[in-house]
Amino acid sequence: YESVLDAIGRTPIVKLGNISKGLKATIWAKLEFMNPGGSIKDRIAKYMIEKAEREGRIKPGDTILENSSGNTAMGLAIVCRQKGYKLKIVIRNTTSKEKIKMLEVLGVDVVKVDASLPPEHPESYNQYAINLAKKDPSLYYIDQHNNLDNNESHYMTTGPEIWEQMEGKIDYLIAAFGTGGTLCGAGRFLKEKNPNIKLIGLDPVGSVFYDWFKNKKMITPARYLVEGMGDELLIGTAQLDMLDDMKQVEDKKAF
Template identity: 55%
Template sequence: MATEKVCNSIVETVGHTPMIRLNHVTANLGHEVYAKLEFLNPMGSVKDRIARWMIEKAEKDGRLQPGQMIIENSSGNTALGLAMMAIQKGYRLKVVVRDRISREKINQLNALGVEVYLVDATLPPESPDSYNNITPRLAAATPGCYFPDQHNNRENNEAHYQTTGPEIWEQMEGRIDLFVAGIGTGGTIGGVARFLKEKDPAIRVVAVDPEGSVFYDWFHHRRMVTPGPYLIEGLGDEFLIGCADFTHIDDIIRVNDRDAFHATRELAKREAVLAGGSSGAALWAIRQIASNLDIARPARIVTIFADGSSRYLSTIFNDKWMQAQGLM
């Protein structure tokens, strides 16, 4: 294997993550399942890609000037990616996060010197102090700040159309039957799906949504439901958002916390893949889909493991926490 060149900063290490075949947790499916390990990005998640893309685009067109404050809301992963960009490029960063995110994410943000604003996760979406409403208000009250607005910024989708999608296509040598990924902001699945469908319209794309999120009911029934509580971080939302483009999605499957987290723990124990809860959700969904595939040969199924276990050691991988949530 060729030795990689020296990078000028940690920012240059974003992307070009490995693709692996899962062997043990999918042994009985009769299909080939591959996972792109996005938790091997420098700050530990797929969101490093959009953090770099949005900041560099904003710098290029003058929306972001040296020394400015960046304000964003995040389930933690985008915040960590933005922290990397802020440190490397000399910006200040304030992030709004729900108070249900893992302690590990808060600790990592604190270690990076980020100003963290905690919001009550139980507030209804229409509350002016809810997660999605308070952030633009904070941005408006902060003169000269830059608000990337990952939930409505189409650069989120574009980052994956330009980078993640082409990497997957190349790694799989253009042979893909099914792409399965979680849907949160919609940027990852939207951008990758668009790229893959342009290459091969026969590729089927399935999104994974937590029980309690609104996307499943909107996709299947075109109705908005009252959102419910769930513990999977980084997936789903309480209302439709600008980046959640369903154009290239063929189906959405719903997963609950219990199934997602037990699959996450199984990945660790049977594959030595230390991934986060959204990865377990994707694995659980693939198992359901694979059992009903009408295909005469083994299908090639690709997914994305968005972040790693280090952010969930006190939750998903903690028996006492799992028991307290009624999940064990």
């Protein structure tokens, strides 16, 4: 490849033979950790930046702003470095030290916010970047939680890859639900190919999505340790109406 950016996506899909033994279903895993930044979020970082470039919203030299549990930040760090953007990332102070260190090594300006602040607090993870973007219009707030280019990136890449790799033999797509971009974007593509495919989201206990999906009930969010899934607020990319079901995941089982 000419650039590390060309190595994003087209990840392998592998049958989980041992785990599937004795089950009615055969489970396959798409190895998103094999993206250069170590997660599926490389895809959205590249797609959201390149779309913003094509539409003239940003140009090299600009500063990109985002809040991330770490993986989108890593994807953006790689894309920004390659393309000549500066990057400012708002991160919860509970995010693993290794992730934060790695971002700093890549030259990212990391702002750590107190994870215990409620989502409506102006200094909270949910509000800090919004307020910063309002104060400083030179920052481009890429906003993976409301930017539908996130979902579109999975509609354009993850969905078609899964369809091709599985030769269309898919009954369920199951994914961790963070922004919902993966499941809603790839899921929209798969449902267009075969409307019988069911989409199942995984939400941590303490996140608001599950109860909203099941009963349109807004719970008071509670803390959980698993990273990259769930939220304290309903967000624009979480197109919950598209899902067929949601399951809850406890920290104990997740680790």
